[in-house]
Amino acid sequence: MANLHSVLPMKNRHSVLAPPAPGATGARTSAVRLEGVSKVYGNGRGAVTALDNISLTLPRSTFTAVMGPSGSGKSTFLHCAAGLDRPSSGSVWLGNTEISQLKPKARSIFRRDHIGFVFQAYNLLGALDVEQNVTLPLLLAGRRADKQYLTFVLESVGLGSHRKRKPSELSGGQQQRVAIARALVTHPDALFADEPTGALDSRSAKQVLELLRRTAAEFDQTIVMVTHDPVAASYADRVLFLADGKLVGHIDRPTPQQIAERMTHLGDW
Numbered sequence: 001m002a003n004l005h006s007v008l009p010m011k012n013r014h015s016v017l018a019p020p021a022p023g024a025t026g027a028r029t030s031a032v033r034l035e036g037v038s039k040v041y042g043n044g045r046g047a048v049t050a051l052d053n054i055s056l057t058l059p060r061s062t063f064t065a066v067m068g069p070s071g072s073g074k075s076t077f078l079h080c081a082a083g084l085d086r087p088s089s090g091s092v093w094l095g096n097t098e099i100s101q102l103k104p105k106a107r108s109i110f111r112r113d114h115i116g117f118v119f120q121a122y123n124l125l126g127a128l129d130v131e132q133n134v135t136l137p138l139l140l141a142g143r144r145a146d147k148q149y150l151t152f153v154l155e156s157v158g159l160g161s162h163r164k165r166k167p168s169e170l171s172g173g174q175q176q177r178v179a180i181a182r183a184l185v186t187h188p189d190a191l192f193a194d195e196p197t198g199a200l201d202s203r204s205a206k207q208v209l210e211l212l213r214r215t216a217a218e219f220d221q222t223i224v225m226v227t228h229d230p231v232a233a234s235y236a237d238r239v240l241f242l243a244d245g246k247l248v249g250h251i252d253r254p255t256p257q258q259i260a261e262r263m264t265h266l267g268d269w
């Protein structure tokens, strides 16, 4: 991959390169922080505690996978951490911004400008070509695409020669790489992925996961991925385990076998 800093648009360079401000307490190194986050759906006797007092810090430029049995709170965690939903209590920080305090409109603008999403469904627009799909978030934010950076992103995801193709002319793995390029083009503070390889064959899944891993290190990108798949999770720097809405442990640099073993102890998955 080419040197990121040489092609990053000027306005983004300081966010990657600037040293911490004097007196800063880890603000530049923690991308995502949850403090005592709980989420309760419904009330009274029908209330469900989907997240139960979660506190954690995800450092910048790291790739974290979140696993847990069905119903353990993974999707709820992703939605709260990414500002798609508000916790019932506790706070969620992205860099220096407490996103859990923002009103829905401000939260939606913040998400647009600072957070990237990749889902199992690629959500590409069929009438637009690869380049137009990738630059759509910039267009919606009223920003212009930096040609050099766009080329860098497209080449990094292996689609430099497919810029004018429509999604229907691409494989599933290529379409997911367009979705990743679209998420990266705004150089978000964090990228959240929900089962990004769920619809892919194992070869395409491997390419996408290797891309995510490279992206964390070389794009200075913080990535959080929810998955059911121990092989997918093994690409992450750290795997977090949820059970009954609680954070019950983690493994650093895990093997798929270690992950599967831990999951087996946590219940049905």
Ligand SMILES: Nc1ncnc2c1ncn2[C@@H]1O[C@H](COP(=O)(O)OP(=O)(O)OP(=O)(O)O)[C@@H](O)[C@H]1O
Pocket: 041, 042, 048, 049, 050, 068, 069, 070, 071, 072, 073, 074, 075, 076, 077
């Ligand atoms: N909108 C909702 N209203 C009520 N309960 C909900 C709602 N969304 C989720 N839940 C409940 O919250 C708990 C956590 O759900 P969540 O979808 O976060 O789990 P998950 O780990 O992502 O599950 P899965 O692996 O099956 O997708 C579950 O008990 C679920 O039934």
